Amino acid sequence: MLPGVGSFAAAMHWLTSTRIDAAIRAAVANRAFLLGICVGHQLLFDRSSELTDTRGLGLLAGDVDRFEGTLPVPQIGWNRVTARGPLFDGVENESFYFVNSYAARGAADEIARADYNGPFTAAVQRERVFGVQFHPEKSSAAGLRVLRNFVQCN
């Protein structure tokens, strides 16, 4: 499980300085299951433009960029998510709780999508690597279901 608090750049710096990044890549290469949450989800991608251009773990193709538009940034609150696949079994059309200023849009491995100043990627899956932009631990029953589904994928 890769949670995420703070900025993308700070989190990535921490991962590389502790060499956890290498450990994660090795674990994924050994077919470990991985779930990234919020910034942890963003770290799975190639790069993010938060604060400064920073390379991510590169486990998934795509870029993370700031929300632009009329709705206030950061997005703070519930948003409706349209999803498919085993991670969302039973909760394909539910609302989840988001706190984010940045997001991937139209990622290649997208399995869930929401709309905030335009559509964005709410969740991704590539083989055993999963990522959710929302906070399942704050999304009540629907969020707990996603966590349970992830455990059952293992």
Add this chain to the structure above:
Amino acid sequence: MQLIPSLDLLNGRVVRLTHGDFDTARVYGEPEVVLDALDVPRGARLHVVDLEASRSGRPIETGVVRRLATRDLIVQVGGGIRSLADAQRWLNCGAQRIVVGTVAAESPALLASLVAAFGAQRIVPAIDVRDGVVRTDGWSRASATPLSEVFARIEDLGIEEALVTDIAKDGALRGPSFALYRELRALTRLRLIASGGVSTTSDVVSLSRLGNVSGCVIGKALLERRINLGELQARLATTNTIPERVIPCLDVRDGRVVKGVSFEHIRDAGDPVEAAMRYEAEGADELVLLDISATDRTASTALDTVRRVAESLFIPLTVGGGVRTIDDFRALLRAGADRVAINTAALRRPELLRECAEEFGVQAVVLSCDAKGGFATVRGGRELTDVDAADWCLRAEDLGTGEILLTSVDRDGTNSGFDLELLRAVTSRLKIGVIASGGAGALSHFLDAIESGGARAVLAASLFHDRVFTVSDVKRYLATEGIPIR
């Protein structure tokens, strides 16, 4: 939702009258210059009122309409049209639709011949209503024909759309008459164009949720730059996927839930963990926990209660009460709060908001504003300041605040409804969300706070503690009224 800018013309220029009085005309300028300044998109529908014609009964501004019609706009003209010849004259100028008021209400035969001559698509009946009664002749006269009959006649002629104005609301910038349009759902199948009182982006969003309103005329709010057409269009495109929130509040003192009227007469209302879990099960979207003793005790908030509640909760938790320093803020986050609300300390030293936003992220910062008579108060509503509540909220947004928890101290515990005027004063000026608090007593109050007040969340305490309504009652009710909920 069709957005229809409205221009009132007098002596060839765009004006606004106050209460229909020609002597009060405020001039905004040449129509083309005004249109360009308002960023009216190509192909838009434009509502033009010939004020002099409505007074004299003869088309006057034909030259202006002719010029406007050469632009890529669908022009509809109104003002004193009382004959086929008048209508023909406007159509000859390039107007595509004719707006008829008095005729639609009082002259069924003429309305029928207008439709026969020019087609139902070209005729837009404009019905002015006050207190459920149709008004005619520039609002001066009450029509004897009941509202239901006026609409039935219009429908029978094959007309599909009517402009409806609640004249009590027009030009007042206090919001449109949602209640009237909602009532009309049962009365007519016509698509309605709302007119009068539309003054914020949120008003238009709320109108779009009603289902029977397909367009709205925006006049004063555009001219006064309260609404930007481009921004409004973008907001309409996404906003319906974002649920509005219902938030129970636990006022906690010494580890127990309590509730008072106007922050006084405190009584015990149970264990906070039990209450929190029950609310989540009922569908609460978030929980607010306010330690109301903290400000008095000059001690930090009851961290232990926060910890216990956070451990058993899987929805966001906002905690407030007695937060004075960055260290208090951090301690609450570490105890399990997702967001921390600050009131007194921020009013005394506004920079605290910026410091907390920089340290923990703007999403973690909530400004709690307790307003009394439009002014901010501190120390749980007991001490009035000379700071205007709306100005303060706006400043907080600039400093770094994710959301405003706006409580009306006057309404708190009274069950008389949220303070809609206060809410509109704040929500119309802010980009960030506002949680409405203080005064909930009926299901319709929650709807009013969102629909008319522009709140993005509604909060109540005693109503939920006393089981007058459950959280799910409120959410079910909001859903049936077209408000997106989780």
